[in-house]
Amino acid sequence: MIDLNVDDVRWLDKRVAPADQEALVERIDRALWAAYEAEDQAEEDAGAEGGDDDKPKAPSPLQDLIDLMERRSLALGARPETSKDLGRTDGYQEIARALHELSGPSGIGAEDLQNWLESNHLMNAGEVVSRSRTEAVPVQRLMRDLWDSILEAFEVAEVDEVGGTFRIPETAIHDIGNHDTLLERVQEGDGYSLRRIRVERGDEDDDDDGTVSVDDPTDRLTAGALVHLRGRSERTLAELYGKVRAFHHNLTNAPKILQDVRVLLYWSAAMLDAPLCQGEVKSRATAAFEQARAYYDTARRQLAEGRTVDAVRRMHEALRRISAAAAEIARSCGEGQIDIDVTPPHLPVRPEDKAAIEGGQVEARP
Structure with a gap:
């Protein structure tokens, strides 16, 4: 293989x-390109430079199976919105939880x-996010750098306690609805x-140090707490925190590179609640789905900690194989098959796939 192209096949x-042979090689090529995150960025850059915005993206090799699972699960009577009920008492609450967790990004990309950051004159913070789109950065470090940049513009001060009295800079008091209000981080x-x-x-x-004493009737304020100084509106601050929180959620719970796997698992969970999927x-x-x-x-979690492009590619391919196996088992159940060739927890997982995901070594075969 040269770069991402299959060059020599025996x-x-x-x-x-x-x-x-030609069809198989083409599928392998598509899988490699779909797993390589840099392709998305190259297409975005081409669009920003006035390139071809309509350039088709390489489809995921799972797309046909995803379409089949969505189509068949609905045709067989599965109803994801009903299955999502976390209060269900049929013993399959894990299906409801899975549908909630796999339903997709809930916030901002x-x-x-x-x-948004750049439009609100937070250029340094925008630059941090921009770099994250092309560089492999652990999520924890990315969020730390992002908040450091934000707090350069949205200053905070520490609540001090002197003689049992809280003291804060006068500029930390916001007038919200004609009430003196602190915005605590x-x-x-x-x-x-x-x-x-x-x-x-x-x-x-009488002291002219710029601080004032305050009392919190709700007893929530503590010494050492960080409160935002005036300078930006409360509405802008609230919007900022909401957007950054949603961005963080997407990075950790719905990473873009694993989107095809997540969507396939979603429809696999939906298929498990098709009326013909019953009993043992x-x-x-x-159980096979839960393993996947x-x-x-x-x-x-591995992606959040940061991995090389090659490690991410191997992990992605391993997950595609595992999720496809779980989907086929779920489909067999949804179609009413009375027996399936799996005894939990024996979802077929290659040793090399397990190692690619967990970051260990391939177990030696006897």
Whole structure:
């Protein structure tokens, strides 16, 4: 193979017809190009320079199977919106959770976030997002760099406590609805949110240090908390936090490069609730699906930590094979097949595919 092109193929079975050989090589080429994230960026750059915006993207080798699973699951009576009920009591809550988690990106993409940041004069933050579209950066480092750039423009100050009284810069008090309000930066897991706290000013001090004493009747304010200074509107700050949080969610829960795998798993989960998928067969098909989804979740975490292009390509190809196997099992169940050739947890997974996803070594065969 040269770069992403299959250059030399040797066929062990001479009975494979030339037309079939050509078709197989073409599928391999398509798979490699679809897994290579840089192609998307090259197409975006060509469009930005006035290139061919209508240039067709290489289709995923899973696309035909995705279309089949969507078409057949709906024809067989599967109803994803109904199956998503987290309160279902039939023992298959994992199907509902899977449909929620695999339903797709819920927020803003890198390009849209970059445009929003730049339109709000956050050029350095926009540059951080721009670089992330072409460079492999661990998500944790990307978000740290992004917030560092944002906080250069949206300044914060630390709440101080002196003699049991909270003191803050006077410029940290926002007038929101005719109430003195603090906009606190709150960490929630790996992300951040904006919290509004109404406060009451204390008696004016003689000290001319630019600070004032405040009291929080709700007892939520703590010493060391970070609060935003005035300079940008509360509405802009709230919008910023919402967009960055949604961007972070997409990076960790619905990475773009694994979109085809995620969509195939979504329709596989939907197929498991087709009326003809019942009993022990449904239990085994669901177990196989859960195994495939666990590999997908592992891959998401690996991507968030940062991987080389070659490692991502191998991981993607492994996930495609695993998700396709789980989809075929789910389809057999949905079609009413009374037996399936799988006994959990034995979803067919190659040792090299397991190693590509988990980052380990290929287990030696006896």
